[in-house]
Amino acid sequence: MVSAPRVSVRNLTKVYRTRRGAHVALDNVSLDIDPAEFVVLLGPSGCGKTTLLRCIAGLEEPDSGEILIDGKVVFSSKAGIYVPPEKRHLSMVFQSYALWPHMSVLENVIYPIRNSGKPQREAARRAQDALDKVGLGKYAAAYPGQLSGGQQQRVALARAIVSGDGLVLFDEPLSNLDAKVRERLRLELLSLQSQIGFAAVYVTHDQTEALALANRIAVMDVGTVAQIGAPEEIYDHPVSRYVADFVGSANELEGTVVGTGDALRVRTAFGELKSANFPKSIAEGQKVSVMIRPEHCDVAADANIDNRITGRLVRSLYLGAVRQHFLETEGGELLITTQAPVTANADGNLTVTCPPLRVHVFAQGT
Amino acid sequence: MSVDSAAPSQSGFTWWSRSGLTPFSFVLWLTLGLMALLIIYPLGLAIVYEYDNIVASFHSLVDGPLSRTVPTVILNTLIVVFGATAIALLIGSILAWINERSDASLGFIGQLLPLCALIVPPVAGVIGWAVLLDPRAGLANFALRNLLEHFGITMRTGPFNIYTMWGLVIITSLYTVPYVFLVVSAALQRVDPAMEEASRTGGAGPIKTMMRVTLPAIRPALAASLLLGVISGLSLFSVPAVLGGGARIDVISVYIFRLLQSYPAQTGPAITLSIGLLALVQILLVLQNLVTRPGRNAAISGKGFRATPVRLGKLRWIAYAVAVLYLLATAVLPILGLLLVSLQPFWTPAVNFSTLTLANFSFVLFENRQTVSALINSVTLGFIVASFNMLVTGAFALHFARNGKARKLADILTGIPATIPHTVIGVAFILAFSREPLRIYGTTAILLLAYIVMTLSYAARAAASAAASIGGELSEASRVSKASDMKTLWRISLPLAMPGLVAGWIMVFVHTVGEVTASAFLSGTHNPVIGRVLLDLWNFGNFPQVASLALVITAISASLVGLMLFITRRSQRLTTS
Numbered sequence: 001m002v003s004a005p006r007v008s009v010r011n012l013t014k015v016y017r018t019r020r021g022a023h024v025a026l027d028n029v030s031l032d033i034d035p036a037e038f039v040v041l042l043g044p045s046g047c048g049k050t051t052l053l054r055c056i057a058g059l060e061e062p063d064s065g066e067i068l069i070d071g072k073v074v075f076s077s078k079a080g081i082y083v084p085p086e087k088r089h090l091s092m093v094f095q096s097y098a099l100w101p102h103m104s105v106l107e108n109v110i111y112p113i114r115n116s117g118k119p120q121r122e123a124a125r126r127a128q129d130a131l132d133k134v135g136l137g138k139y140a141a142a143y144p145g146q147l148s149g150g151q152q153q154r155v156a157l158a159r160a161i162v163s164g165d166g167l168v169l170f171d172e173p174l175s176n177l178d179a180k181v182r183e184r185l186r187l188e189l190l191s192l193q194s195q196i197g198f199a200a201v202y203v204t205h206d207q208t209e210a211l212a213l214a215n216r217i218a219v220m221d222v223g224t225v226a227q228i229g230a231p232e233e234i235y236d237h238p239v240s241r242y243v244a245d246f247v248g249s250a251n252e253l254e255g256t257v258v259g260t261g262d263a264l265r266v267r268t269a270f271g272e273l274k275s276a277n278f279p280k281s282i283a284e285g286q287k288v289s290v291m292i293r294p295e296h297c298d299v300a301a302d303a304n305i306d307n308r309i310t311g312r313l314v315r316s317l318y319l320g321a322v323r324q325h326f327l328e329t330e331g332g333e334l335l336i337t338t339q340a341p342v343t344a345n346a347d348g349n350l351t352v353t354c355p356p357l358r359v360h361v362f363a364q365g366t
Numbered sequence: 367m368s369v370d371s372a373a374p375s376q377s378g379f380t381w382w383s384r385s386g387l388t389p390f391s392f393v394l395w396l397t398l399g400l401m402a403l404l405i406i407y408p409l410g411l412a413i414v415y416e417y418d419n420i421v422a423s424f425h426s427l428v429d430g431p432l433s434r435t436v437p438t439v440i441l442n443t444l445i446v447v448f449g450a451t452a453i454a455l456l457i458g459s460i461l462a463w464i465n466e467r468s469d470a471s472l473g474f475i476g477q478l479l480p481l482c483a484l485i486v487p488p489v490a491g492v493i494g495w496a497v498l499l500d501p502r503a504g505l506a507n508f509a510l511r512n513l514l515e516h517f518g519i520t521m522r523t524g525p526f527n528i529y530t531m532w533g534l535v536i537i538t539s540l541y542t543v544p545y546v547f548l549v550v551s552a553a554l555q556r557v558d559p560a561m562e563e564a565s566r567t568g569g570a571g572p573i574k575t576m577m578r579v580t581l582p583a584i585r586p587a588l589a590a591s592l593l594l595g596v597i598s599g600l601s602l603f604s605v606p607a608v609l610g611g612g613a614r615i616d617v618i619s620v621y622i623f624r625l626l627q628s629y630p631a632q633t634g635p636a637i638t639l640s641i642g643l644l645a646l647v648q649i650l651l652v653l654q655n656l657v658t659r660p661g662r663n664a665a666i667s668g669k670g671f672r673a674t675p676v677r678l679g680k681l682r683w684i685a686y687a688v689a690v691l692y693l694l695a696t697a698v699l700p701i702l703g704l705l706l707v708s709l710q711p712f713w714t715p716a717v718n719f720s721t722l723t724l725a726n727f728s729f730v731l732f733e734n735r736q737t738v739s740a741l742i743n744s745v746t747l748g749f750i751v752a753s754f755n756m757l758v759t760g761a762f763a764l765h766f767a768r769n770g771k772a773r774k775l776a777d778i779l780t781g782i783p784a785t786i787p788h789t790v791i792g793v794a795f796i797l798a799f800s801r802e803p804l805r806i807y808g809t810t811a812i813l814l815l816a817y818i819v820m821t822l823s824y825a826a827r828a829a830a831s832a833a834a835s836i837g838g839e840l841s842e843a844s845r846v847s848k849a850s851d852m853k854t855l856w857r858i859s860l861p862l863a864m865p866g867l868v869a870g871w872i873m874v875f876v877h878t879v880g881e882v883t884a885s886a887f888l889s890g891t892h893n894p895v896i897g898r899v900l901l902d903l904w905n906f907g908n909f910p911q912v913a914s915l916a917l918v919i920t921a922i923s924a925s926l927v928g929l930m931l932f933i934t935r936r937s938q939r940l941t942t943s
Contacts, residue, residue: 059842085845098843102861111857112847159847169846 004071005032006167006199007056012065014051025051026062027223035166038193038200040210043220044246049203052220053169056201057092058085069167086115090167091160095175097152099144105131105155106140112163130162131155133192150181157189161196170202174209186212207247211235219243237277241362244291251292251334254364260284263356269331273354274306278361289362294324296358297336299350307359309334310351313344327352394762401758402779404819405786409644412637412797419634420641432635435616443617445531446606450538451595457539458546458591461689463576465547466554467562468678470685475693477931480544480551482696484873485924487880488541489604489900490916494700495537496608497707497913499528505703508715529612538605540696545598546591553587554580589657593650600643601787603883607901618643619789623886626796633797640790651785701920708913726914737903737915740894743810745922747895748878751817752871755825760867763826763833764859767841773830780826783819791816792887810893816884821874828873832866833859865937872930876923 014026025048033039041049054060055075056067064077069090074083091112099108109127114120131137134154144152153173160168174182190213193200204210210217211231218228219242227234227243238244241252255273259265264275264282268290275290282288297309311327311334325342327334327350336352344350413420426432465476478485486494498506501523511521527533561583565575581588606617616624618639625636678685707713709722730737759780766772783791795816800807806815836859844854885897896919903912 057842057846059845084850085842086848086850088846090846092843092846094839094843096837096839098837098839100840100844100858100862111844111849115848115853156843159843163848 005068006035006037006070007031007033007201008066008068009052009056010066010068012052012055012062012067014048014055014060014062024223026055028065029223029225031218031225031228033167033199033201035199036193036197038190038202038213038215040202040204040214040217041220042204042207042210042217042246043226044205046222047220048223049205049220050171053171053201053203057090057169058083058088089165090169091163091165092169092171093153093156093160093173095172097144097149097156097176099152099155099159101144103143104140105136105142105144105147108144108155109159109162112159116163127158127162130158133161133195134158134188149177150185153177153185154188157192161192161198164196166198168198168200170200172204173202175204175206182209189213211247217247219246238291238360239279239362241289241291244360244362248293249335251294253290253332255288255290255361257282257284257286257288257361264361266290266359266361270309270329270334271331273359274356275359275361276356277359279363282361282363287364289364291360291362292334292354292358294335294337295322297334297352297354299338299342299352305353306356307354308351309354310349312348313342313350316342325350391765394758394765397758398762398776398779401818401822402782404815405782405822408794408798409786409790412794413641415801416633416637416797420638421634423632423634423638427635427638435621436639439616439618439621442531442615443600443619446534446538446615446617447596447599449535450542450599451592453536453539454542454546454595455588455592457688457692458543459550459588461543461692462547462550462554463580464685464689466551467559467580468682468685470678470682475689478693479689480548481927481931482693483541483544484876485927486697486700486920487604487876487916487923488602489608489880489882489897490704490920491541491696491700492537492605492608493900493904493912493916494703495533496528496612497713497909498699498703499526499533500612501527501529503713503715504528505706505715505717506699529609531613531615534606534609534613534615534617537609538599538602540692541602541605542595542599543692543696545594549587549591549594550584553584557583586657590654593654593657596650597647597785597787600647601789601883603789603886604897604901607882607886608904611905619787619883622789622793626793626887636793637797640787640793643787644790647785647787701917704913704917704920708910708917710910713909713913726910727918730911730914730918734911736891736894737899737911740896740899741915741918743813743894744879744896744919747810747813747817748875750814751821751878752825752874755818755821755874756829756867756871759822759826759829760832760863760870763829764855764863767833767836767859768838776826777830780822782823783821784823788820788881788883789887791820792884795884796887807888808890808892812888813885813893813895816888817878817881820881820884821877824877825870825874828866828870829863832863832870835866836862865933869930869934872926876926879919879922 009029009031012026012029013024016023016025027048029048029052031039031052041052043049051060055062056069058074061082062075062077065075066073066077067075069088073079073081074088075081099105100111103111106124106127109130110120110123113123113126118126128137128140131140134157136151136154136158139147139151139155144155147155153176156173174185177185186209200213202210202213211234214231216228217231217234219226219234221242227239229237234243234247238247244250245252253268253270255266255268257264258267258272260283262276264278266273266275266288273290278288309327309329311329314326314328314333316326317324322337322339323341325336325338327336334352342350423432427436461479464470465479496504498504501507504526507524507526510525514521514525528537557580562575562579565579566572570578601619603619603623606615606620607623610616610620622636622639622643625632625639706717708726709724710717711721711723711725731741732738762776763773766776795812796807799805799812799815806812840862841854841858844858845851849857879896881895882897882901885895886901889895889898896915900912900915903909903915
């Protein structure tokens with residue numbers, strides 16, 4: 001049996017009218033989030049991801065569409081329903097932590113439970129429990145101003161899980177923290193989620209974070225969902241150049257299809273490339289965009305492999321975990337990454353190959 | 367995404383807040399509208415009632431009996447106002463530069479400087495200086511004469527005389543310095559010190575850097591403080607009212623007052639001159655807007671900086687001396703003067719320490735019906751006015767914290783009173799409220815209304831900055847934590863804004879208690895307030911009582927300002943530690 005979605009967003013549209021005209025923040029967006037699912041809304045600033053999150057929270061009012069939480073309509077433009085945030089049974093973690101500086105850590109965490117009418121003693125017990133879960137049990141009496149950024153965000157996390165709502169919204173919660181703390185909190189967040197089992201909607205512009213956290217990623221592009229799917233799907237099978245470009249780094253070039261079949265043959269500045277990763281609708285003679293990820297290029301060993309590209313090795317950068325190499329070819333620059341160091345031949349040239357499955361082809365303009 | 371979250375000015379929390387008004391916001395708008403009416407209505411009414419007199423007064427001002435005195439009055443006003451502003455601009459800018467840019471950072475004194483005019487109400491300060499530098503009985507003059515006698519120089523009067531144009535100009539300038547200091551300090555904080563450092567590394571010395579880089583960068587601020595100084599100088603009533611009589615120098619505000627006090631009252635010329643004064647201020651404000659138009663000061667960025675301080679070396683002691691001298695002049699010396707006079711049975715420059723007595727204090731505090739009821743009235747009015755104004759403006763600022771349009775409209779409404787000289791408010795209130803339908807002249811009600819109008823701008827500014835210091839996410843976090851709109855206001859926004867609101871309350875209270883201008887116009891024997899009673903006692907020559915009463919209000923103001931400093935410092939520590 002398939003369980004009902006925890007959150008249903010249907011045909012949501014939100015337009016900001018400013019003095020300089022209208023800005024469409026959400027354009028007919030639909031999205032379902034299952035219970036205990038971790039969905040990441042990923043996109044550059046201005047793509048509408050925060051607006052979508054705030055609409056679900058009830059902090060913004062969409063212009064049209066419907067939002068259901070646990071099957072209950074919390075917003076419907078047709079029916080004229082708007083349920084304020086305090087009645088939506090959800091929690092939210094903010095980028096700025098948003099802890100109230102005039103309340104102690106414990107008071108901050110008690111606040112949501114007290115507001116839902118629980119007696120003080122039970123509220124205090126549950127708040128202490130939530131603080132223990134995030135490892136801050138002994139800071140209950142401290143004030144937010146006395147804690148580090150990472151600790152403050154842990155308190156905010158405790159405040160979000162304390163009332164046991166089935167839905168927690170995250171608005172770039174880790175982007176104010178430094179790299180080490182961020183990675184640590186990412187892990188803790190995941191283990192909390194699997195332990196408690198809430199559905200999470202998580203907004204970020206950081207693709208690494210999205211890939212690490214998500215069950216499903218929704219890549220957003222100016223008010224629409226460009227693609228939604230599991231991280232592997234988004235990464236390995238992007239449906240458009242935009243998605244491919246935003247998730248991971250990419251070499252991009254233009255080409256013309258010269259042969260179809262199981263594999264596509266595309267004429268590009270790098271020569272003729274074979275692709276086994278393309279939409280069905282591509283036809284012969286069509287102008288297309290071609291995308292190759294730097295880590296999918298191998299330094300050629302076997303002369304018989306397809307998609308050979310040769311270029312002069314201009315520069316190699318050692319980045320610790322990987323090495324980056326810049327090749328100057330007749331058709332332009334190519335960026336590749338390898339684990340091992342590479343050496344050019346006597347002419348200073350290097351030949352790399354890319355398997356057809358790793359050569360992405362998109363219709364132009366996507 | 368920050369672009370998105372900043373943009374939604376019209377998005378509300380609920381259906382009704384977007385499509386219409388809640389009962390709460392309706393009451394807020396109504397109250398604010400009535401307060402705005404309170405500014406426009408009396409002035410309009412006064413002009414309508416007095417229309418014939420105004421027309422007739424043109425004749426008397428141009429070639430009638432007034433045509434001989436008015437030009438002198440205007441000339442005096444211009445000399446006092448521009449002279450005082452020029453001196454204040456110099457002192458205020460130097461102090462601001464020392465505090466912001468040199469290694470002689472003034473620390474606590476730097477915090478006190480802009481508050482001087484609050485700690486010592488100008489009327490107390492000027493009376494203090496008058497008892498120090500009266501040519502015959504001035505305490506400081508007497509001490510100086512004694513000193514000079516040792517060198518064989520004998521004088522009967524002097525060496526200084528406060529009742530002169532110089533006295534007027536310098537004392538007025540003392541109370542204009544804080545305006546300049548605040549505006550210039552704020553500007554210096556926003557000028558990127560990297561610009562100055564670039565100049566220094568480019569081979570220019572500190573002086574050349576100041577002249578070529580710093581000063582041009584803060585030119586708009588200098589112009590703004592110049593105009594602010596002129597406007598406040600035009601409205602300052604206490605200094606010319608206390609010193610002008612002895613000096614026989616009339617400035618416009620006191621002149622208008624006397625036109626109304628003469629018998630029969632010359633209402634026509636009074637209101638005509640008031641309108642002229644108002645028009646002058648409005649023209650100056652337009653000029654100020656032109657000068658400080660955004661885009662002209664592209665060098666100033668919004669970031670906060672801490673500059674590498676300019677090393678003053680031995681000059682540092684001069685810098686400290688300037689600051690300490692200023693504090694002595696505005697606060698310490700006048701208070702000392704007042705103290706010595708208030709403890710004597712009568713004002714004599716030769717202080718006989720065996721006859722010092724607290725009798726004057728007990729007289730003004732407990733026995734003299736006029737001063738006792740003035741104290742009670744002023745404190746009560748200050749309490750009501752401060753509470754009312756902070757309640758309305760605070761509720762407004764917090765309720766509409768996320769509504770840019772409402773805030774802008776409220777800013778315009780509440781900003782109007784700051785552009786109207788208090789003299790004009792006084793005249794308009796007298797003329798509008800001395801007849802039906804609102805015949806409240808001579809009552810405490812007219813003072814209440816006048817004070818509410820006059821302090822509205824202070825209150826609104828304090829409330830706005832208190833509300834602005836609370837991040838939007840703090841109240842949003844409360845909403846998603848299952849708290850309603852009202853509960854969020856009560857549990858989150860209000861406690862967080864409280865230190866700022868209390869500071870605003872104290873500002874309004876202190877301004878109300880120390881107010882002299884409108885008090886002189888609107889208060890009388892039936893509704894005495896401190897400002898009026900101080901002037902009366904001064905004019906009747908009850909100097910020890912004047913000094914005691916002035917000290918009493920100084921003590922009230924100083925302790926409240928101290929409380930304000932304590933509260934704001936503590937709340938800063940709470941949020942930033």
